[in-house]
Amino acid sequence: MPPILPQRESLTVEFKSDRKCLSDKDLVEAVICLANADGGELWLGVEDDGTPTGLHTDRLQVAGLAGLVAARTSPSLAVTVVPVVLSAVNVACIKVPKAHGEVATTGGVYLRRRLKADGQPECVAMLPHDRASRATTFGLVDASAQAVAGAQLSDLDPLERERLRQCVQQFGGDRVLLELDDEALDGALGLTARQSDGTRAPTLTGLLLVGKELALRELVPTHEFAFQVLAREAVGFNEFRRFPLLKALDWLETNFRPYNPEREIQVGLFRVPVPKVDLGAFREAVANALVHRDYHRLGAVHVRMDDDGLTISNPGGLMEGVTLANLLTTEPRPRNRALADAMKRIGVVERSGRGVDKIYRGMLRFGRPEPDYRRTDASSVVLRLATTDADEAFLKSVVEEEGRLGSALPIDSLIALAALRGLKRLTTDELAIHIQREPAQAKRTLEALVEAGLAQAHGATRGRTYTLAASVYQAEGGKAAYIRQLGFSNLQHEQLVLNYVREHGAIRRAEVIELCRLSDGQAKDLLKRMKSTELLLLEGAGRTAAYRLGPKG
Structure with a gap:
């Protein structure tokens, strides 16, 4: 099937007119321009407004275009x-x-x-x-391990x-670090690097962790963070700083606490704290933003509190291979x-590299919405943590189960419980999307x-579904909530079907699915059960099969 012409140009779509025979140089540059972003389609013979005007007579044989691009790019780029x-013209x-x-042109042009x-x-x-930033995004270069010029x-x-x-002591880090002198500590954590002349110089990691503030301002000008509080559009707090990272985390947490009742x-027998934002999730999210930001790009890490929630954003999109659809399951890929x-090693962030799990846990165990990364794009990662009221009944069920297990609930279980709480009823395929497995x-x-x-x-076939158990709704008003989330009982389904047949004379399986909001397998089981108890009689077969009232209907 031939490709369909898009309606307009975009980040991944380029239109190029060929009425005057586009030069090979311009064509190759347009190709590498796409390749150095997200790739895409270059439509040759189409005007900027999307009107097809056709290929120049000298270029009607398009078979050689792929070879032309490969020969004039470095490294050679394979296009199709x-x-x-x-509209009756060739493009x-x-x-x-x-x-x-x-990728560049063989003339050394990078676009x-x-x-x-x-x-x-x-x-x-x-x-x-830009080139350095792209290299770090693909994991080809680690700027944080390199010595900073002039440091x-x-x-x-x-x-x-x-x-x-x-x-290290406060957060339970690697206690071996406490036994090292300054030079050995610098080497163990990569705070300095050996130069060709044998001397040591601070790395970007060294300056960011233990650098003097004046040195950070002069040598790492992209490093900046802000804490902002907006209440009903009024600015309650708005300060920008350039502290070393450990001091920055302490400063941010200290200023955040008054806004986190x-x-x-x-x-x-236990009293469980219920904060507006889980402090562990806050610390992990802020640390991730400071650690994984792109230090080749200008722009501050923003920590913003408003009436609806907490937003944490940092310059630099997700690493290559990491998407919103595999955020929970992909291997850690630090920039x-x-x-x-x-x-x-210091202990500030999750040592397993699964800091996202900690952020999810800090939201879901309180019955709050899962962390929202939907505003993330190619230039920044944006995390939104809702500050809605905690669901105490849900929290109690989680805490009691964790007490019974003697450990925290697996993150997949927490996501499943949260999804059941929000969607009322789930299939395994639906949950698989939520847990990304x-x-x-x-x-x-x-x-x-x-x-x-x-x-x-509910059910024992392929249409098996799941709901929260009644035990999760033991708080005041919980019984009514359980009945609402459980939906119709089998008896109610039967009565709905019988009433329909009495009014319309017959019912088909598709009508049962729509009437009772069941899956195909559940509707089949219901009709089979009603037939066996003689509430219904089956007439016909295949697509013409219908059920009418039986002797006991």
């Missing part, structure tokens, strides 16, 4: 050229893959595609910091080194590997919750 007839759709790294403020695409030069050992602050050692609820490893794993998760008494299964 598809001839297409539109070419050149499919350009996303380059894994960076990339981007969107302007008005949403229109443009092709611009790839400057040195000296005197740019490191002894007081920040002491803060680092205190953090906490109460307690009784669960058995600044040396910095991330150092923060793990295979349906088989989703089924094991749900069956484990059934065994624990937290979920209830």
Whole structure:
């Protein structure tokens, strides 16, 4: 099937007129421009407004275009050229893959595609910091492990080194670090790197963790963070800082606490704190933003509190291979590997590299919505944490089950419980999407919750569905909530079907599915049961099969 001409140009679609025979140079530059962004399609023979005007007579044989592009790009770029007839004229759709790294013309020209403020695409030069940023996104270069030009050992602050050692003790980091002198500590955490002349110089990791503030301002000008509080559009707090990261985390947490009220609820013999935002999730999210931001890009890490929630954003999109659809399951891919490893050893961030799990846990166990990354794009990661009221009945069920297990609930189980709470009824395929795993794993998760008494299964066939168990709704008003989420009982389904048949004379399986809001398998089981008890009689077969009232109907 031939490709379909898009309606307009975009980040991944470029139209090029060929009425005057587009030069080979311009064609190749347009191709690498797409390749150095997200790849896409170059439609040759189409005007900027999307009107097909056809290929120049010298270019009607499109078979050689792929070889032309390969010969004039470095490294050679493999494109696919598809001839297409539109409005009785011949055009070419050149499919350009996303380059894994960076690609240039053989003349040494580096270009990339981007969107302007008005949403229109443009092709611009790839400057040195753009190329460095792209390399870190693909994990090809670790800027945080490299020595910073012009930095000296005197740019490191002894007081920040002491803060680092205190953090190791406070957060349960690698205690071996506490036994090292300054030079050995610098080497163990990658705070300095050996130069060709044998001397040591601070790395980006070193400056960010224990650098003096003046040195950070001069040598790492992209480093900046802000804490903002907006209440009913009024600014309650708005300050920008350039502190070293450990001091930054302490400053942000100290200023955040007054805006994060906490109460307690009784669960058995224990009193459980219920904050507006889980502090562990806050600390992990802020640390992730500071550690994984792109230090080649200008822009601050923003921590913003408003009436609806907490938003944490940082410059630099997700790493190559990481998407919103695999955020929970993909292997950790830090942009600044040396910095991330150092923060793990200090104990500030999750040592397993699964900090996202900790953020999810800090939201879901309180019955709040899951973390929202939907505003993330190619240039920034944006995390939204809702500050809705906690569901105390849900929290009590989770705490009691964790007490019974003697450990925290698996993150998949928490996601499943939250999905059941929000959607009322789930299938294994639906849960698989939520936990970003295979349906088989989703089924094991749900069956484990059934065994624990937290979920209830309905049906025994492929149409098996799950709801929260009645035990989750033991708080005041819980019985009514349970009845609402459980839906119609089997008896109610039977009565609905009987009333329909009495009024219309007969009913088909498709009508049962729509009437009772059941799956195909559940409707089949219901009709089979009603037939066996002689409430209904089956007439016909296949597509003409219908059920009428039986002797006991």
